[in-house]
Amino acid sequence: MDIKRCPFFVCLHSYMDETIKYTFCKEERLCRKGGFEELLSSGYSFVSYPLRVVIRLYPREEKDFPARIAVSVSKRRFKRAVKRNRVKRLIRETYRLNKNTLYSSIPEDKTMDILFIYLHDEIFEYGKIEKAITGAIKKIRSYIEKDSGGDIADTH
Incomplete structure (x- = not known):
């Protein structure tokens, strides 16, 4: 049987074309030292426990993604690199699956840098981290809607 004639394949293939891709590529990561310094110096922060979230909204260039993220976990809280x-990994995976709701609310001419800082001394399960990330995304969306005329980074 030809795989392309299989009804399940046709249905799945057409379904996959219409869905949003849940990828997380390198361009979506905040890597530059200068980007971190700008974010920390002029960003807006709030807590969505067990995460502190620092955000900065600024004008988008042609090749920029709607948002770039970084994740920070203190060595003081977890001595072992494995932990x-x-x-x-848990935070990135949760963000990857929920980022489309955030992307839909960011204006076309803006881009956002987001830093997630883990605050707790123990590793929470996926459900708790997902709840924190979705709560953070809701707060970010409300700040974007509230401050659609200005720059979030300027309001401390």
Whole structure:
């Protein structure tokens, strides 16, 4: 049987074309030291426990994604790199699956840098981190809607 004639494949293939891609590529990561310094110096922050979220909205260039993120887990809280990496992986995965709601609310001419800082001393399960990320995205969306005329980074 030819796989392309299989009704399940046709249905799945047409369904996949219409859906949003849940990828997380390198261009969506905040990597530059200068980007971190600008974010921390002029960003707006709030807590969505167990995360502190720092955001900065600024004009978008042609090749920029709607949002770039970074995740920070303190060495003071987790001595072992394995645990720090586990927390970072959980946060990135949760963001990857929920970022489309954020992308839909960011204006076309703006881009956003987001820093997630993990605050707790223990590793929470996926559900708790997902709740924190979705809460943070809701807060970010409300700030974007509230401050659609100005720059969030200027309001401390």
